[in-house]
Amino acid sequence: MIRIERSGLQLRHGVAWLQQQGIQTPQLRQALSLGLAWEQPLVIVYGKQHRTPRLTCWVADPGCAYRYSGLQQAIHPWTAELEILRQLLLDQLGVRFNSLLLNRYRDGADRMGWHADDEPELDDLAPIVSLSLGAARDLRFRPRHGSEAAFAVRLGDGDLLVMDPPSQRHWQHALPPRARVRQERINLTFRVIRPT
Numbered sequence: 001m002i003r004i005e006r007s008g009l010q011l012r013h014g015v016a017w018l019q020q021q022g023i024q025t026p027q028l029r030q031a032l033s034l035g036l037a038w039e040q041p042l043v044i045v046y047g048k049q050h051r052t053p054r055l056t057c058w059v060a061d062p063g064c065a066y067r068y069s070g071l072q073q074a075i076h077p078w079t080a081e082l083e084i085l086r087q088l089l090l091d092q093l094g095v096r097f098n099s100l101l102l103n104r105y106r107d108g109a110d111r112m113g114w115h116a117d118d119e120p121e122l123d124d125l126a127p128i129v130s131l132s133l134g135a136a137r138d139l140r141f142r143p144r145h146g147s148e149a150a151f152a153v154r155l156g157d158g159d160l161l162v163m164d165p166p167s168q169r170h171w172q173h174a175l176p177p178r179a180r181v182r183q184e185r186i187n188l189t190f191r192v193i194r195p196t
């Protein structure tokens with residue numbers, strides 16, 4: 001695993017990590033594309049409602065509610081494939097995740113703006129762990145304060161990215177559009193929510 005460290009930021013990047021665990025990534029991506037209840041929720045940004053520029057699906061244990069840009073996400077159950085990934089992360093990282101946000105970027109026009117995963121319901125002592133499938137995209141990082149330079153981590157098919165605490169407190173991340181990307185990408189971020 002490659003360690004990427006800045007002041008207040010700790011990342012671990014495993015290139016083609018899923019393939020190393022024996023997972024067939026094209027089959028997994030197809031199963032998720034076809035088998036999940038993808039939504040394009042309305043979000044409120046600067047007081048205006050619009051559809052997210054990507055598809056999403058929120059998977060969680062019962063009781064793990066999550067609000068995102070002011071809207072409550074519907075909770076979907078863990079599928080067999082997602083349970084396998086959750087168990088793999090428990091075995092390899094020692095963390096049991098109770099919730100998972102999936103983002104599906106249909107092509108390079110789909111994107112995610114600057115944010116940190118720092119909602120109050122998230123356990124901020126647990127890492128946030130990202131798995132990527134499909135087209136390679138740049139995940140950009142920038143500090144919330146101070147003068148450290150922004151940079152990008154290129155996330156390819158099967159890559160793992162562990163964002164360790166207190167990264168979300170000091171840095172933001174974004175997935176900018178990429179006009180030349182024609183293929184789909186699915187990203188999974190596993191989280192620990194404090195049940196209400």
Ligand SMILES: O=C(O)CCC(=O)C(=O)O
Pocket residue numbers: 101103112117130139155173174175187189
């Ligand atoms: O698609 C990605 O790699 C980023 C996803 C993300 O920022 C998030 O789920 O909070």
